Amino acid sequence: MTSYDYDVLVIGSGPSGESAALNAAKHNKRAAVIEDRPMVGGGCTHRGTIPSKALRHAVKQLKRFNTGRLFREIGHSRQIPYPTALSVASGVIEKQVEMRAKFYGRNGIDLHTGRACFVDEHTLAVRQSDGIIEKVTGRDIVIATGSRPYQPADVDFSHPRVYDSDTILDLKHTPRKILIYGAGVIGCEYASIFSGLGVKVELINSFDYLLAFLDDEISVALNYHLRDLGVMVRHREEYERVEATENGVILHLKSGKHLRGDALLWSNGRTGNTDSLNLAAVGLEADQRGQLQVNKQYQTSTPNIYAVGDVIGWPSLASAAYDQGRSAAAVSRGKETVRYVDDVPTGIYTIPEISSVGKTEKELTDARIPYEVGRAFFKDTARGQISGEDVGMLKILFCPDSLAILGIHCFGAEATEIIHIGQAIMKQEGAGNTLRYFITTTFNYPTMAEAYRIAALNGLNRLSGY
Known part of the structure; x- marks a missing residue:
């Protein structure tokens, strides 16, 4: 019987890798994680969800200060530099790393620590920072x-005025105007963040609508509120080339427009980190986006x-x-x-944020x-009026x-x-997942959750016989 160092060997310490290793260890399997960063947490902790959401929180606090009636009474509105707002994230990252490192030890x-690549289907070579393998x-x-x-070859990302959604976290100044190419989730989130800091923003969308996978009404609301924040949204535009100079960036569009800004944030797609894994050694091949195909048990063709x-790939959410990591570890130990x-659910951290679960009106x-539709507007809730939200x-x-x-679709x-x-009610079996739950349940008052009761009553009022 072949002896291995570990029962489960995980490449990457992000959410999926961490949960796979923890699940294996909790079931008495020998587990290890290989991470090419000096600290655990993966891209989620160091370059993605954690820093961007911490930054967003700081900007949201600033906006509340600048727009609140109480604060207007005691002083003028304030602006803070982008690096200052971003500094909030460093403390959160430190806490996350400390917490997650303890998971492994415990x-x-x-x-x-090092960069892994396959030798065969059971062996990985790990190149450490000192070159030792x-x-x-x-x-x-x-x-x-x-x-x-994703970085297209014809855009010079080494230029100090050109950024992607990772390197934008290294921006050391506050641009007067930023161009954001790509109006997906990341592009829309950063558009609301920069506009909240008082930066002029042009958001370039290559499609007809913002985040077309959303319910139409929510997509339209997002478009309206971004424009209300001062964001210039340009739909149905594609880039032809990027011209970056010492003085700024010019984005040449196929429509003939030339957009000028102090910096460019490229947020048009992502690529799976598979190019350095030597997948050929184990008979695997990634697609053109660097992604791997798996079955319903998260197994590859090997x-x-x-x-x-x-x-x-999809849904690409932490x-x-x-949950995917836990499932893979469960299959590994024999669970059928x-x-x-x-x-x-969809969660988009624009300002205001968006979340949805289930079908859209278009899909239905x-x-x-x-x-039928039931709506509750936050401006009509006591909690919304009290909090200014x-x-x-x-x-x-x-x-x-x-x-x-x-x-269910929520914006705000x-x-x-x-x-x-x-979501919890929708998951109930039988008659438990109906609108009646919100009618027959007493909600705390005042709360934002009370919007469910208001929306349910609004929906029932649309039906004849009620």
Whole structure:
């Protein structure tokens, strides 16, 4: 019987890699993680979710100060430099790293620092920073290497005025005007962050609408509020070339427009971190976006090699990655039935934020599924009026006959928190997942959650017989 160093060997210490290793260790399997950064946490902790959301929180606090009536009474509005706002993130990152490092020590998970590549289907070569190569073996291997911003070859990212969503966290000054190419989730989030700092923003979208996967009404609301914040949104535009000089950046568009700014943030897609893994040694091949194909058990075409997190593409969310890692580890130890993560809520941290779960109006209409709508506007809630968070709405889509909830869409303060109330009800079996729950349940007052009761009553009032 072949002896391996570990039962489960994980490449990457982001959310998916960490959860895979922890799940294995909790079930008495020998587990190890290989991480090419000097500290654990992966891109999520150091370059993605944690720093960008900490930055957003600082900007949101600034906006509340500048727009609150009480603060206007005691002084003028304030502006803070981008690097100062960003400094908030460093403290959060330190706490995250300290906490996650303790997970490994407490659970007996070995940590190997270096860049891994395959030797064969059970062996990895780990090149350490001093050039020494260490070989480690595992019965099963989990690829959790994450992703990085896509960089087209014709854009010079070495220029000090050209950034991607990783390097923008190294920006040392506050630009007067920034161009953001790519109006996906990351582009929209940074558009609201920079505009909140008083920076002029031009957001270039190559599609007809912002975040077209959202419910149409929410997409339109986002477009309106970004413009209300001062963001210039340009739809149906594609770049022709980028001209970066000592004095600024000129973005040449195929439409003939020439947009000028002090800096360019390129946020147009991401690429899986698979190019240095020597996948050919184990019979694997990534697609053109660097992503790997897996089955419902997160196995690649080489059965003892799994892939989880951003490296397999959609939904590319930290929340989903945690669950994917757990599922892969469960399959590795022999569990036959595991959860395949395909029903996660959408969480977008613009200002205001967006979250949704279930079907959109367009999806229901295209599928010819009858539905009705219930809405609650935050400006009509007591908590929204008290807190000054009166922008946005909660929208419930439901079956007019059974009252079963088909979709929930929220735009406004704490949307990513509020959505989980509706999500929990939608997951109930039988008659428990209907609109009636919100009618027959007493909510604390005043709360933002009370919007569910208001929206449910609004929806019922649209039906004849109620």
